[in-house]
Amino acid sequence: MNEILQYLKNHGERLDTDIAGATGISLATVRLQLAELAAKCEVVVCHSIKFKKGKKVEGTIYRI
Template sequence: MTETLQCLKKHGQRLDLEIAKEMRVPLATVRAHLTALADRREAVVCKTIQFENGRPFEAWQGRVSGYVPPPTPGRKPKSKA
């Protein structure tokens, strides 16, 4: 389970399929780890439907709890406050 959490910390938001491929473990194991991490509130997990070549497939998307991605580079719109 800690390997899954480390993978999420290293790469940010990832699909369960990507985590399983990188860690070389079965998809069911990754989903069990994500469920346990979500129960302990160390990760946020949601189910998503994605399309590849017009065919839908269901995946779980996970990220570390409390993670806010850094702002993108470039100019930002000015706030009107």
């Protein structure tokens, strides 16, 4: 979890998929650890819907 917190401190708001790719931690593990951090109020969770080239893209963004 410390690696994820450090990544967010250094890079700011990021999607869970970006965090997994940058840290080399599996997406499932990243999501589990982020859920634990959110439960402890150590990260803020935002559900996001964006449109790229007319296509709906949903994701979860995390920040400290």
